[in-house]
Amino acid sequence: MSMQDQYQITEEPFYYPSGNEITLYEAAYQGRLPVMLKGPTGCGKTRFVEYMAWKLKKPLISVACNEDMTASDLVGRFLLEKDGTRWQDGPLTVASRIGAICYLDEVVEARQDTTVVIHPLTDHRRVLPLDKKGELVVAHPDFQIVISYNPGYQSLMKDLKQSTKQRFTALDFDYPSEEIETNIVCKESNLDIEQSKKLVHIAQRARNLKGHGLDEGISTRLLVYAGTLIKAGISPIEASKMALVCPITDDPDIRATLNNAVEMIFG
Ligand SMILES: Nc1ncnc2c1ncn2[C@@H]1O[C@H](COP(=O)(O)OP(=O)(O)O)[C@@H](O)[C@H]1O
Numbered sequence: 001m002s003m004q005d006q007y008q009i010t011e012e013p014f015y016y017p018s019g020n021e022i023t024l025y026e027a028a029y030q031g032r033l034p035v036m037l038k039g040p041t042g043c044g045k046t047r048f049v050e051y052m053a054w055k056l057k058k059p060l061i062s063v064a065c066n067e068d069m070t071a072s073d074l075v076g077r078f079l080l081e082k083d084g085t086r087w088q089d090g091p092l093t094v095a096s097r098i099g100a101i102c103y104l105d106e107v108v109e110a111r112q113d114t115t116v117v118i119h120p121l122t123d124h125r126r127v128l129p130l131d132k133k134g135e136l137v138v139a140h141p142d143f144q145i146v147i148s149y150n151p152g153y154q155s156l157m158k159d160l161k162q163s164t165k166q167r168f169t170a171l172d173f174d175y176p177s178e179e180i181e182t183n184i185v186c187k188e189s190n191l192d193i194e195q196s197k198k199l200v201h202i203a204q205r206a207r208n209l210k211g212h213g214l215d216e217g218i219s220t221r222l223l224v225y226a227g228t229l230i231k232a233g234i235s236p237i238e239a240s241k242m243a244l245v246c247p248i249t250d251d252p253d254i255r256a257t258l259n260n261a262v263e264m265i266f267g
């Protein structure tokens with residue numbers, strides 16, 4: 001199996017668009033412009049990039065970024081072996097070589113000295129210097145870089161530098177409208193429309209609490225979890241507490257408020 005095949009998405013991912021993001025992304029891809037997907041966790045950013053990679057028939061290499069990640073984790077490193085050392089390409093290097101879409105998920109989590117390694121790939125040079133190896137990789141014509149970014153986590157300590165931000169076009173993501181989100185929950189968990197809508201109503205209540213004790217609302221992902229639990233035979237109230245209330249807060253007052261909403265809606 002070739003590298004390209006290994007990272008190719010063969011089955012169409014289910015993605016329900018909220019606006020013209022597919023058209024906008026296609027135009028950005030045509031110009032191989034770097035794209036930043038901005039929005040809260042669990043609102044469809046990863047699913048969108050999977051869908052776009054499938055639609056454009058390009059391989060997709062995803063990297064979940066974290067604060068312990070180093071530049072070598074992205075570009076590669078020498079590995080010690082019995083009879084010497086062997087260079088191993090990191091995911092960013094592989095993507096540059098094979099012409100994949102490279103998706104760096106939650107890039108703010110990575111340290112800034114890690115983030116800067118993507119800079120030469122984002123401008124007209126489209127190159128990746130492998131300093132330790134002494135090689136300059138010229139990116140494959142199909143290569144594109146996509147990052148995700150959650151503005152909610154933004155703090156002075158943890159934010160992208162302007163010099164990084166200004167290398168990307170950006171698409172705003174948010175929780176879908178009630179009708180679309182109901183359809184997503186229904187499709188992803190096989191729960192019926194009526195109950196899916198009730199789950200969405202609980203999320204809407206919680207999203208109103210954002211900034212009033214909640215850092216982040218209930219995500220579409222959690223609604224799908226709740227639907228999955230209900231389909232597995234758990235009562236809607238218990239499923240909602242397990243998937244929608246417990247994960248997002250430990251504050252007893254907020255939990256009580258949310259549990260109330262759950263009981264009102266499913267009671
Ligand atoms: N627009 C959408 N179309 C289809 N599924 C969606 C959509 N938005 C969210 N989902 C569902 O929510 C889950 C979480 O979405 P994901 O793309 O992983 O979120 P993010 O990357 O923004 O954190 C997906 O696995 C999918 O079940």
Ligand SMILES: [Mg+2]
Pocket residue numbers: 042045046047105148
């Ligand atoms: Mg994601």
